[in-house]
Amino acid sequence: MSILPANLTPQYYAAEEKYKKATTQEDKMAALQEMMATIPKHKGTEKLQASIKKRLAQMREESQQKKKQKGSYNPFYVKKEGAGQVVLTGCPNTGKSALVGTLTRAKVKVADFPFTTSLPEAGMMRYEDIWIQLVDTPPFTSDNIPTGLTGTLRQADALLLVIDLSTDDCLEQLETTLELLTEKELIDPSGENPIALPYLLLGAKADLENSADNLALLQELRPEVEIIPVSICHDLTSLQQKIFSLLNIIRIYGKAPGQKPDLERPFILKAGSTVVDLAYLIHRDLPQQFKTALVWGSARFDGQAVPRDYVLQDKDIVELN
Numbered sequence: 001m002s003i004l005p006a007n008l009t010p011q012y013y014a015a016e017e018k019y020k021k022a023t024t025q026e027d028k029m030a031a032l033q034e035m036m037a038t039i040p041k042h043k044g045t046e047k048l049q050a051s052i053k054k055r056l057a058q059m060r061e062e063s064q065q066k067k068k069q070k071g072s073y074n075p076f077y078v079k080k081e082g083a084g085q086v087v088l089t090g091c092p093n094t095g096k097s098a099l100v101g102t103l104t105r106a107k108v109k110v111a112d113f114p115f116t117t118s119l120p121e122a123g124m125m126r127y128e129d130i131w132i133q134l135v136d137t138p139p140f141t142s143d144n145i146p147t148g149l150t151g152t153l154r155q156a157d158a159l160l161l162v163i164d165l166s167t168d169d170c171l172e173q174l175e176t177t178l179e180l181l182t183e184k185e186l187i188d189p190s191g192e193n194p195i196a197l198p199y200l201l202l203g204a205k206a207d208l209e210n211s212a213d214n215l216a217l218l219q220e221l222r223p224e225v226e227i228i229p230v231s232i233c234h235d236l237t238s239l240q241q242k243i244f245s246l247l248n249i250i251r252i253y254g255k256a257p258g259q260k261p262d263l264e265r266p267f268i269l270k271a272g273s274t275v276v277d278l279a280y281l282i283h284r285d286l287p288q289q290f291k292t293a294l295v296w297g298s299a300r301f302d303g304q305a306v307p308r309d310y311v312l313q314d315k316d317i318v319e320l321n
């Protein structure tokens, strides 16, 4: 799609990296502002500039609304819990609630008719030693997206787009879903928009009769789209693994000097985070205070002293002194 070279600068990429690592709305907004300030202003970046501006305006509006609504209850705002918030979305009756109900203990309504779910409902999914929040949402159709739903989706850390593989409508569901969410800049199938959310496309009800044939047909018609077949009747471990990977996070275990590491409650950081990022997460003043960092896991040997900008890996144990 992009014809003109963007010629983005290292300063811009650094800001974009900050955006990707940001976990709070405030940090995200600050990073977006920095992206705007550092992006080279020419024709080749116009589209990107527009989408950064748009997202910044949306976030400003949301935070203002949140302030206004303090006290009044917004059912489409789902408070984040756990290591990441993953929102399921799609057309009516595709199996979103059934998946959330199977993967978490959330009390969701599952029924054999469309528009069963009318408000978001969150549940926590255990993945190894962490909890990931899954959010069930009311469905959209090609001509109607419920008021508030876009806000729920935009707040998410990642999306699961759900289509029903057992129905003849599955191609239409696929197209409606991709078109609608791309138009809202929530996803970018081309992978070029840094503001878009990571997502997986799930083909639900893979256990039913027509599903295998429909999946084969869809893959023939849309070979560029990866569809992951799932079913509440089958083992969902590989889906859980994929959801964890989608969040692009790492687990870091803290260790006090001379003591055993705390393996019960890992710190959650974005992939690519450094020792300084970890220190900041533990305490805002810690990056200035610690002198040495020792790492077990990704380092060449156990308890190796590493520099402040050392990039941590999933399951590293870190001792800050």
Ligand SMILES: Nc1nc2c(ncn2[C@@H]2O[C@H](COP(=O)(O)OP(=O)(O)OP(=O)(O)O)[C@@H](O)[C@H]2O)c(=O)[nH]1
Residues within 6 Å of the ligand: 091, 092, 093, 094, 095, 096, 097, 098, 099, 109, 110, 111, 112, 113, 114, 115, 116, 117, 118, 137, 138, 139, 204, 205, 206, 207, 208, 230, 231, 232, 233
């Ligand atoms: N065989 C089979 N049936 C499923 C599966 N997942 C969901 N269903 C059935 O499909 C129907 C719709 O499931 P829901 O989970 O309510 O679908 P939904 O997407 O939440 O529907 P809305 O809330 O209307 O958007 C129910 O009758 C479920 O029992 C599956 O993996 N296999």
Ligand SMILES: [Mg+2]
Residues within 6 Å of the ligand: 096, 097, 098, 109, 110, 116, 117, 136, 137, 138
């Ligand atoms: Mg539902």
